[in-house]
Amino acid sequence: MQKRWIIKSVDENKVIALQQALHIHPVLCRLLVQRGIEDFDTAKLFFRPKLTDLHDPFLMQDMFRAVERIDTAIQNNERILIYGDYDVDGTTSVALVYSFFKEFYPHLDYYIPNRYTEGYGISIKGIDYAKQNNCTLVIALDCGIKSNEKIEYANTLHIDFIICDHHIPGDEIPKAYAVLDPHRNDCKYPYKELSGCGIGFKLIQAYAQKNSLPFEKITPYLDLVVISIASDIVPITGENRILAYYGLQVINNNPRKGIKALIDVSAVSLPLNITNIVFGLGPRINAAGRLDDAKKAVAMLISDTIEIAKDGADVLQDKNNDRREIDKKITAEALLMLQNDPDEKNKVTNVLYHEGWHKGVVGIVASRVIDHYYKPTILLTRSNGVIGGSARSVKGFDIYIAIKECSNLLEQYGGHMYAAGLTMLPENLSAFQNKFEEVVRSSIRPEQLTPEMEIDAEINFSDIKPEFYNILKQFGPFGPQNMHPVFVTKKIRDNGRTKIVGDGHLKVGMKDERLFHADGIAFQKGEFYEAMADGKLFDICYAIEENNFNDVVRLQLNVKEIKMN
Structure with a gap:
């Protein structure tokens, strides 16, 4: 091309x-x-770059409330649940916050929702799990900023939530005990591009600062932060660049056992940099949530023995090999669909649907389709009676805004400028395809349809x-x-x-x-x-x-x- x-x-x-x-x-x-x-x-x-150049975490709206609530929970021996999304950013976030507090506080558990039965974000099942296990505080990472109804439900059960998210909020902030998100309109935090795990790091930085713990206590967790920064494709600027710079030092010189095992099994070239984390480590961590249970990724990342870490890394390697085969098959099917579509050359979007496609890899395949047909692309499949999938965009075009303009046809949606997820009822598929094409055609510039x-x-x-x-x-x-x-x-x-x-x-x-x-x-x-x-x-x-x-x-x-x- x-x-x-x-x-x-x-x-x-x-x-x-x-x-x-x-x-x-x-x-x-x-x-x-x-x-x-x-x-x-x-x-x-x-x-x-220096770690002393990092911003004061208490500049983030609600950070004082978040740290005070954690202090109260620890003083009262409350059970705390660490909850996160099933992708790399979510699982590294959970591993970071769980590992940090587990060093000195035993009453912790972690929870990752199932991609297929619960979907993205905070789930009713997850809240019920917290209730059944007597967790009165939940720290939700890389999700929650749009979970208004779920938080209302948790409040009725007297479960407090601290939301740590980096996605764009909706019109109303959830009524959680504390909501940490630099994108809040009322948040004065100077840097807006942190990953979800980056928000988690700011939380433990704030906790350490308030409780007079030396900064050296939290630097070992930067290996998890740099994996999230690389894999979630956030800008390597400002605070992210500092975190990535020192995270690479940690991951190359003294990584935790789980990451060391993953490096060994992936045979990635050393020293690690952002690129080979993206292509070497990220897909293996992601494979757990895509094809199986993302808790396995967390278990590997927090493992405290080499044997457990190696076993966990071997499982992720096997899952990633399976993912590659599924990815290859769906990519071939998607490209064949477009080759046989007589209208393909007349359209500025590709919205492809097959009920048998694996929900866990449609986002990867959407990116591959763009390599061949450079247009905003959505791949959809069917799961539990609902059509859902992933969107990927071309340079300079905000696919999240385009999807938002079709929200009357959707059940759920969320994401960023270049990547988004969405669900809809089957009867709305055709109308969505037409509306999305219409919205994109009216807003995309012709030059954006040629790669730069x-x-x-x-x-x-x-x-x-x-x-x-x-x-x-x-x-x-x-x-x-x-x-x-x-x-x-x-x-x-x-x-x-x-x-x-x-x-x-x-x-x-x-x-x-x-x-x-x-x-x-x-x-x-x-x-x-x-x-x-x-x-x-x-x-x-x-x-x-x-x-x-x-x-x-x-x-x-x-x-x-x-x-x-």
Whole structure:
């Protein structure tokens, strides 16, 4: 799929001013200004993040009430239930809060709702479980901000809820004992993009602060926080970047037993970064909730022996293998549907339904469908007499708002700009497909239906030196809103070393107009070999990376796109 190449704009005067302050390569200053780094002090914070730069957790609305209620529960020996969603963010949140309080308080339990019988969020069954087990306080993580009726029910049973959520609230905040959510209109907390587990971390930070516990007591939990940040695709900016930076140190140097076992079974490359957490650890933790019981993921994450941790990791590995097979089958079926749809080219959306699809993987498949048909996409299946599924969007288009405009046809919905979940009655399916197409068509811009390749800067091969790359590495951790910089170099030729390797990949050798050379790898770009070998000019966009082969480290280009002149 051909992408539009977009070179990010920047205020050149700010670049010049920053270069005068930092005395580093002007291209690096350009990258910093693009990321909102415009002076020496903000550059220092960016390159040298400190845990002391984290915001005071008590700036979050209701944090005092939340901590006081937990203190009261502990003083009175109340039983506390830690409740969370079944995805990676939810299970890491539960593992974090449960493990922290379990260190010094025994009367705890945890609960994860079943994806298929209870669905997303706080459930009646979960509240009844709390009542049956004499839990008078529930800490709900990564869910609850729209569970108004469920909280009303809990209140009738004299069960207090502390909601720790990062999703967008509805028109009315639930009447829980405390509601921690930076997106509340009345919340003055400076950073709004925390993950659900990030909110959980702020809760234990506040508890530690109020009870004079040293900060070092809570830093070991950052391995869970960084997994949630990576897997929930939240921006790697501000406070998230600090948490991710130190979380990567914990997970690489001293991870908890469950995470160590998961690293071993997944054979993920080390050291861990945001990308290989997303593709290596996240899917395995998610697989428990997708195909089975997410409590198994929590049990592994909180395990206190290597044997239990390894057994738990093996179970998640098996579930993930099963998930891959189901994913592959449904993806093939979804793509075949679109190939056989005569109206596909005339539509700006894809809403696909099959009653036999597995509810646990339709979100993953929706993302894969977008790789082939770049449109806002929803995959739906049937469960317990209700149609439900997952939505994924294209860059710049808010799919949550589009779904909200169809809410009269829905039973439930929720989510973010790029991902959402929804349910509806079967008789509303056709009307929803038509309404969603109409809503998106009226609001999406034509250019949003063509994928973009965002480019940070145009450079020459002569710029690519070890000292340049050593500073570039310090821009990490890389992730949403702080992606690994992508560069473009134009009017280059093959230098005679390009060859096809593997299954249609290129090992490329190139020279630019000034006869500086560079080597790289271009995955799935074998189609360009003949034109390159014929000596034709071409442009490339790429990331710079290190290649370690036989203990010899060299810089190479990871070529993302090739455009023949």
